[in-house]
Amino acid sequence: MNAPSPFATRVTAQLPDWLVKELPRYNVPLPTAEDRVRLVNALAARNYKEGNGGPFAALVVEHSTGEILSLGVNVVLSSCLSSVHAEVMALSLAQTRLGAWDLGAAGGRELELVVNWRPCTMCYGALVWSGVKHLLLAGDGPECEALTGFDEGPMPSDWRAELKGRGISVTSGVLRDEAIAVFAEYGRSGAIVYNARGTGSRRQD
Amino acid sequence: MNAPSPFATRVTAQLPDWLVKELPRYNVPLPTAEDRVRLVNALAARNYKEGNGGPFAALVVEHSTGEILSLGVNVVLSSCLSSVHAEVMALSLAQTRLGAWDLGAAGGRELELVVNWRPCTMCYGALVWSGVKHLLLAGDGPECEALTGFDEGPMPSDWRAELKGRGISVTSGVLRDEAIAVFAEYGRSGAIVYNARGTGSRRQD
Numbered sequence: 001m002n003a004p005s006p007f008a009t010r011v012t013a014q015l016p017d018w019l020v021k022e023l024p025r026y027n028v029p030l031p032t033a034e035d036r037v038r039l040v041n042a043l044a045a046r047n048y049k050e051g052n053g054g055p056f057a058a059l060v061v062e063h064s065t066g067e068i069l070s071l072g073v074n075v076v077l078s079s080c081l082s083s084v085h086a087e088v089m090a091l092s093l094a095q096t097r098l099g100a101w102d103l104g105a106a107g108g109r110e111l112e113l114v115v116n117w118r119p120c121t122m123c124y125g126a127l128v129w130s131g132v133k134h135l136l137l138a139g140d141g142p143e144c145e146a147l148t149g150f151d152e153g154p155m156p157s158d159w160r161a162e163l164k165g166r167g168i169s170v171t172s173g174v175l176r177d178e179a180i181a182v183f184a185e186y187g188r189s190g191a192i193v194y195n196a197r198g199t200g201s202r203r204q205d
Numbered sequence: 206m207n208a209p210s211p212f213a214t215r216v217t218a219q220l221p222d223w224l225v226k227e228l229p230r231y232n233v234p235l236p237t238a239e240d241r242v243r244l245v246n247a248l249a250a251r252n253y254k255e256g257n258g259g260p261f262a263a264l265v266v267e268h269s270t271g272e273i274l275s276l277g278v279n280v281v282l283s284s285c286l287s288s289v290h291a292e293v294m295a296l297s298l299a300q301t302r303l304g305a306w307d308l309g310a311a312g313g314r315e316l317e318l319v320v321n322w323r324p325c326t327m328c329y330g331a332l333v334w335s336g337v338k339h340l341l342l343a344g345d346g347p348e349c350e351a352l353t354g355f356d357e358g359p360m361p362s363d364w365r366a367e368l369k370g371r372g373i374s375v376t377s378g379v380l381r382d383e384a385i386a387v388f389a390e391y392g393r394s395g396a397i398v399y400n401a402r403g404t405g406s407r408r409q410d
Contacts (some may be wrong), residue, residue: 005229005231005232006302007227007228007231007232007273007298008299008301008302009219009220009225009228009277009300009301010217010219010220010299011217011218011219011280011294011297011298012215012216012217013215013216014214014215014216015215016213023210023212023214024210024317025249026210027210027211027212028213031324060320060362061315065246068212070213076306079307080299080301080304080305080306081297081300081306082308082331082334082335083293083296083331083334088288090217091287092216092286092288093212093213093214093216094213095283095285095287096215096284096286097211097212097213099285100285101281101282101284101285101286101287101399102287102399103287106213120330120334121326121330121333122328122329122330122331122333122334123330124329124330125326125328126287126325126327127286128356128358129287129358129399129400130287138375141257142356148262151333151371153330153333153334154361154364154367155361156359156360156361156362157289157362158349159359162359163359166356175322191285194306195334196310203261
């Protein structure tokens with residue numbers, strides 16, 4: 001629909017072509033936590049080199065079997081949208097596939113968000129509203145911000161308890177060193193840090 | 206592009222038809238804070254009655270002139286996406302229009318996000334990453350959650366100072382009673398509260 005006005009009426013974000021081409025190979029389950037985190041670490045490492053956005057990737061999987069419902073990477077740069085972090089993409093793509101805004105109502109299956117580090121403030125909130133029941137992280141310490149220069153935003157003082165109180169479990173510390181190695185490599189690369197501060201490209205650290 | 210796999214590769218959210226039809230009338234500036242909040246209160250009141258999502262609306266305007274860059278409403282229900290709150294829609298539509306992920310780099314203009322209540326945790330983060338320099342709210346107290354039944358999520362202990370430290374001003378308490386009246390009406394309506402908890406439709410309060 002073309003609106004007879006200067007206003008945009010539709011928002012679209014899509015996975016990069018390199019990932020779309022790889023998707024058929026991911027139609028197999030990832031039984032262990034290590035399998036799942038290994039994949040997000042690998043996708044994160046490739047994503048920034050391809051120029052789509054930061055070194056972040058996420059999956060939505062069925063918690064018990066590891067069936068992959070969706071894969072997401074950060075596409076802030078390629079989409080010109082500051083909100084399409086990896087977690088928002090993975091959650092939104094799973095909801096698009098299932099036709100459901102509540103992933104907690106998805107056929108009685110418990111779904112899990114897998115990320116290569118603790119989500120930023122925005123994605124932390126997005127996780128809460130999505131309906132996933134489990135969060136699996138490579139890690140959650142200050143290393144990501146320190147090594148990449150990204151501001152991950154202010155978090156509530158007890159972010160784990162706030163999730164637990166809403167029925168969401170947290171597992172962290174799986175292939176942590178491998179995740180940190182990606183951030184360190186990113187930090188040395190001079191890639192764009194897209195935290196908006198009116199600069200568009202200047203590092204914050 | 207059709208992916209040869211079961212995975213979704215693209216996320217799309219759009220404004221509802223009723224709002225698209227009204228857009229030409231909003232191609233005029235809103236000089237005062239009251240003008241701006243009056244519009245989001247009115248759009249919020251209509252939005253839930255049309256069935257698109259919750260009673261929330263947002264604008265991105267030029268802070269000094271009130272020129273409207275984008276209008277957003279909550280389209281969680283009509284899009285089947287839990288992340289497309291009014292603020293995310295308004296910010297993303299402004300970025301789509303300008304072709305820029307950083308609204309702080311938009312031609313030297315300072316942009317403002319206008320919302321009919323304090324953003325939830327997710328939208329609070331989305332605001333920080335968007336590049337807007339000002340936040341204008343009808344209000345920010347517990348009334349929204351108390352009257353509507355929505356969980357707005359855990360916030361950092363000093364959410365205003367965290368914004369100020371990132372160069373974002375906050376103005377709150379403009380047409381506050383009118384905003385509360387919309388939430389009260391919504392609360393009495395029995396409309397869907399879409400905080401995901403595996404229920405899909407049950408009220409949390």
